[in-house]
Amino acid sequence: MYDFGYTKPSSLADAVAALAGDDEAKALAGGQTLIPVLKQRLNKPTKVVDLSKLGLSGITVTGDSVTIGAMTNHATVAASADVKRAIPALAALAGGIGDIQVRNRGTIGGSLANNDPSACYPSAVLALGATITTNKRSISADDYFQGMFTTALDAGEVITSVSFPVPAKAAYIKFKNPASRYAMVGVFVANGPKGVRVAVTGAGQGGVFRHTAAEAALSKSWSPASLDGVSIPADGMNSDIHASAPYRAHLVGVVTKRAVTAAG
Amino acid sequence: MNAPFEGIGASVRRKEDLRFISGRGNYTDDINRPNQTYAVFRRSDRPHANIVSIDTSAAKSAPGVVAVYTAEDLAAIGGLPCGWQIHSKDGSPMAEPKHPVLAEGKVRHVGDPIAVVIAETKQQARDAAELIEIDLKDLPATATVTDALKSGAAQIHDNAPGNVCYDWHIGDKEATEAAFAKAAKIVKLDLENNRLVPNAMEPRVAIGDYDRHTSDYTLFTTSQNPHVIRLLMGAFVLGLPEHKLRVVAPDVGGGFGSKIYHYAEEATVTWAAGKLGRPVKWTADRTESFMSDAHGRDHVSTAEMALDAQGNFLALRVNTLANMGAYLSTFAPAVPTYLYATLLAGTYRTPVIYAEVKAVFTNTVPVDAYRGAGRPEATFLLERLVDTICHDTGFDPVAIRLQNFIPKDAFPYQTPVALQYDSGDYFTTMEVAMKNADYAGFPARKAAAAAKGKLRGIGISTYLEACGIAPSAVVGSLGARAGLYEVANIRVHPTGSVSVFTGTHSHGQGHETTLAQLVTSQLGVPFSQVEIVHGDTNRIPFGMGTYGSRSLAVGGTAMVKAMDKIIAKGKKIAAHLLEASVDDIEFADGSFKVAGTDRAKSLSEIALTAYVPHNYPITEIEPGLDETAFYDPANFTFPGGCHVCEVEIDPETGVTSIVNFTAVDDVGRVINPMIVEGQVQGGVAQGIGQALLEHAVYDSNAQLLSGSFMDYTMPRADNLTNISVATENTLCTHNPLGVKGCGEVGAIGSPPAVMNAVISALKDYGVRHMNMPASPEKIWGIINAGRKAAE
Numbered sequence A: 001m002y003d004f005g006y007t008k009p010s011s012l013a014d015a016v017a018a019l020a021g022d023d024e025a026k027a028l029a030g031g032q033t034l035i036p037v038l039k040q041r042l043n044k045p046t047k048v049v050d051l052s053k054l055g056l057s058g059i060t061v062t063g064d065s066v067t068i069g070a071m072t073n074h075a076t077v078a079a080s081a082d083v084k085r086a087i088p089a090l091a092a093l094a095g096g097i098g099d100i101q102v103r104n105r106g107t108i109g110g111s112l113a114n115n116d117p118s119a120c121y122p123s124a125v126l127a128l129g130a131t132i133t134t135n136k137r138s139i140s141a142d143d144y145f146q147g148m149f150t151t152a153l154d155a156g157e158v159i160t161s162v163s164f165p166v167p168a169k170a171a172y173i174k175f176k177n178p179a180s181r182y183a184m185v186g187v188f189v190a191n192g193p194k195g196v197r198v199a200v201t202g203a204g205q206g207g208v209f210r211h212t213a214a215e216a217a218l219s220k221s222w223s224p225a226s227l228d229g230v231s232i233p234a235d236g237m238n239s240d241i242h243a244s245a246p247y248r249a250h251l252v253g254v255v256t257k258r259a260v261t262a263a264g
Numbered sequence B: 001m002n003a004p005f006e007g008i009g010a011s012v013r014r015k016e017d018l019r020f021i022s023g024r025g026n027y028t029d030d031i032n033r034p035n036q037t038y039a040v041f042r043r044s045d046r047p048h049a050n051i052v053s054i055d056t057s058a059a060k061s062a063p064g065v066v067a068v069y070t071a072e073d074l075a076a077i078g079g080l081p082c083g084w085q086i087h088s089k090d091g092s093p094m095a096e097p098k099h100p101v102l103a104e105g106k107v108r109h110v111g112d113p114i115a116v117v118i119a120e121t122k123q124q125a126r127d128a129a130e131l132i133e134i135d136l137k138d139l140p141a142t143a144t145v146t147d148a149l150k151s152g153a154a155q156i157h158d159n160a161p162g163n164v165c166y167d168w169h170i171g172d173k174e175a176t177e178a179a180f181a182k183a184a185k186i187v188k189l190d191l192e193n194n195r196l197v198p199n200a201m202e203p204r205v206a207i208g209d210y211d212r213h214t215s216d217y218t219l220f221t222t223s224q225n226p227h228v229i230r231l232l233m234g235a236f237v238l239g240l241p242e243h244k245l246r247v248v249a250p251d252v253g254g255g256f257g258s259k260i261y262h263y264a265e266e267a268t269v270t271w272a273a274g275k276l277g278r279p280v281k282w283t284a285d286r287t288e289s290f291m292s293d294a295h296g297r298d299h300v301s302t303a304e305m306a307l308d309a310q311g312n313f314l315a316l317r318v319n320t321l322a323n324m325g326a327y328l329s330t331f332a333p334a335v336p337t338y339l340y341a342t343l344l345a346g347t348y349r350t351p352v353i354y355a356e357v358k359a360v361f362t363n364t365v366p367v368d369a370y371r372g373a374g375r376p377e378a379t380f381l382l383e384r385l386v387d388t389i390c391h392d393t394g395f396d397p398v399a400i401r402l403q404n405f406i407p408k409d410a411f412p413y414q415t416p417v418a419l420q421y422d423s424g425d426y427f428t429t430m431e432v433a434m435k436n437a438d439y440a441g442f443p444a445r446k447a448a449a450a451a452k453g454k455l456r457g458i459g460i461s462t463y464l465e466a467c468g469i470a471p472s473a474v475v476g477s478l479g480a481r482a483g484l485y486e487v488a489n490i491r492v493h494p495t496g497s498v499s500v501f502t503g504t505h506s507h508g509q510g511h512e513t514t515l516a517q518l519v520t521s522q523l524g525v526p527f528s529q530v531e532i533v534h535g536d537t538n539r540i541p542f543g544m545g546t547y548g549s550r551s552l553a554v555g556g557t558a559m560v561k562a563m564d565k566i567i568a569k570g571k572k573i574a575a576h577l578l579e580a581s582v583d584d585i586e587f588a589d590g591s592f593k594v595a596g597t598d599r600a601k602s603l604s605e606i607a608l609t610a611y612v613p614h615n616y617p618i619t620e621i622e623p624g625l626d627e628t629a630f631y632d633p634a635n636f637t638f639p640g641g642c643h644v645c646e647v648e649i650d651p652e653t654g655v656t657s658i659v660n661f662t663a664v665d666d667v668g669r670v671i672n673p674m675i676v677e678g679q680v681q682g683g684v685a686q687g688i689g690q691a692l693l694e695h696a697v698y699d700s701n702a703q704l705l706s707g708s709f710m711d712y713t714m715p716r717a718d719n720l721t722n723i724s725v726a727t728e729n730t731l732c733t734h735n736p737l738g739v740k741g742c743g744e745v746g747a748i749g750s751p752p753a754v755m756n757a758v759i760s761a762l763k764d765y766g767v768r769h770m771n772m773p774a775s776p777e778k779i780w781g782i783i784n785a786g787r788k789a790a791e
């Protein structure tokens, strides 16, 4: 780590002010991505602004939506009886992230701000058509993700919460990268107020994306069988030492089908 | 109430574990010396380049910096020595290029240390290391043996033409050719043994310390063999006499071979401590471990078996290219030769064998012994070859093994590749393994799996390993530059408790328990009254450390011999006290007794007399009860056995699950069954890791792609299954305990069992062989290609 300043403001306004006008300042949530990056000296922030005292954690479930504060950690989402009742797929997704230590620290806001192309939450946000609320605006999922590690957030903008419409059916299946256990191919399928939506993480070169061919097929008939013959081109897929682009494209098909089966 | 039985054969709980699991272990990184400084190495991020210039001026003037050193500063010290010399076919010694402590003129692999910064804090050392300006001029680089041997490949060392270290052979070439000429069938297989990163849980740490009053040096280090390090570093690198250098290896968190070798960081911190008059501490981070701990395996081979029409093995021919990495690590040259090619008979009575091994330099981290060292490579080659023979000819994998096993009554058995096996029974281990694995029930399980859409396969592997390393004269004649005896000093204290000073080193094996059990059995001293001392050259006699499953077979035997001396001396003291003839004294259960009477003296009474010699045969024997024995084994020991693996493959994704794993090993006499089970399970976990998950991948430019746990797949609990472990033992005939060793068997026997199972599961898809790891993508590729071919 390089030396950096550290502040732990107690209001959102102070946090935004601390981040404003300083491109090298960094917000700190659970630190599960930021701290390893700092330890490897890949980033040299002027100051780290700790978001833990802003009152941004908590879960609110109404009849048709689940709203999760940005600083809510994965373990809390996974264990929430309300989330399990309203969107069980979301609780299950949170419970499948990393290990216990990571789930006790990592947050939904941090995950979405980071937009790792292999992260799990982005697929839920995109498939459910969630809305991301920041200190200054609301951003729809379709506008939010802009390629790997890239989002619609402006510099210094802080996510405060994420609101998910409750779907009729949803499931997330993750085919894990054998080493990192992030998603090598993760598919979130949802049939809800925003229609039938299928979001794929881990597979695409541009990060999370919607699998429109699968959506079209499932819109006609919500069943695993209706995905027969639906494929996705290998170009545009990621390729690394664990999986080539054609293998990932193949897995998108298998995992999507399994997700639909799981969603029932 | 009877005291619990804690001698040989008891599953005594490991004494050391309470300390380890309650945070009271004392690992090297737990040690801090007064006035300590911190070292950080600046390493090459280029695989192969000339060093044009190094500018350390900014680093030297950075805050807190005490010193910055490069190769220039180390001009007076030697390179890192190699402990084994191989001679090529033509009689010439291997190419042995200098392995400088810090890179001289050139870097040869990613991770090669170029400079070291020593500062008041680690943070300051890190900051300053970044300020060193290094101008590197890239050279073409090669990561694989095949690339490095191509004509025109970049020359890595001036004195290793064509990047060849040696071109060695063993066996009878002409007899082998003749047998091939009259064979009814020849089966040939090309195969690779995947490169692995050892990844001990504890990264390497070294602290150099210098005492200005005595001018003594101390090195605290994560080592499997402190005396070997003292000799190599003292005599060959730093020119320090043994009495001025102490090496301490306290609790060590796993080694698997990677902590045998003498590393550059150890020499650097020790030298710098003397130069600066202050302690210097270096702790590897995990990224450094990936690029500086010696890697394992990395062979490319061709194997051919000549058979008669009935399936009898007539001759084996093997050609292997072994990756040495950029420099020769301490024992690297021995691994693909005397720890590998001499094992190619395996469990079989193949009458003639010829093997050629070419060791090759590449721009990769040095490769050396890793759990099993050579023997897993030999076993993988043989056992894959045997299953491939079955694939090509239709012979049954069980029947062909039974038919070719060395018969039970053929021991001692002389193989055509130098070794003479003393004992073994491969029929029984296989029979019991098949029974424990319910081999006969496999077709039903396969059918049940098929009904669920899954592919099931079962695979057998049998293995033979040579361990209990090693008879010094034999290995000396084969090029070892070290003796491989072991030593024990047994000190019976005045009130009868016992300290054992052993030259072996425990870094996870449980010696503090197992070795104490030997004392409990032989001297009748309660287990709680025995302490095992190891790991400090100032406390223990000159011993060779722990690797090659040698601690019990060699170190344990030295203990037995030392205890024999204790008993012999005790008998003399007892005879004096009991006014009997020495010949009439019997020793059993901790008591010296006049035969046929109830007159007796306990060991503690004898010990007290020995240290308070008022009434003592002082003209005949010395006071004290403290004996040392050195033991040089007559032969290697030869564990063997059979592993059976059953897998289930998801044909849609290519994912393999291990559903059953059965090991039946012959490890000789078992001292602590629980520890043996744990050792075998750990070894099998590593073997499953090699077969399914682990792979150190370099790209074509020799950059390490799997340089962190994000990309290097370690086996985790959910990759494994309950591993059934049993032993069917024959006793070693040439050591008094009859022990063979169990540290490596798991990692040796398991990889081919897993791969044979995977390939059997994919039988219908036309696969003949697959290299490790059997990743989901590879398997899916085979299934996909097989399906397309069928369409």
Ligand SMILES: Cc1cc2nc3c(=O)[nH]c(=O)nc-3n(C[C@H](O)[C@H](O)[C@H](O)COP(=O)(O)OP(=O)(O)OC[C@H]3O[C@@H](n4cnc5c(N)ncnc54)[C@H](O)[C@@H]3O)c2cc1C
Residues within 6 Å of the ligand: A026, A027, A028, A029, A030, A031, A032, A033, A034, A035, A051, A070, A071, A074, A096, A097, A098, A099, A102, A105, A106, A107, A108, A109, A110, A111, A113, A114, A118, A119, A120, A121, A157, A158, A159, A160, A180, A181, A182, A183
């Ligand atoms: C071993 C390991 C395994 C993991 N496995 C998985 C996995 O399987 N699946 C998965 O999805 N993830 C996985 N993760 C990632 C983890 O779950 C976290 O979600 C992720 O690290 C980011 O969340 P965080 O709270 O730790 O954010 P931090 O690391 O604190 O921050 C990440 C980035 O987001 C910014 N940021 C944080 N909060 C906000 C905010 N509210 N507004 C604006 N910007 C913000 C920070 O400035 C920083 O740039 C794993 C992590 C580890 C270490």
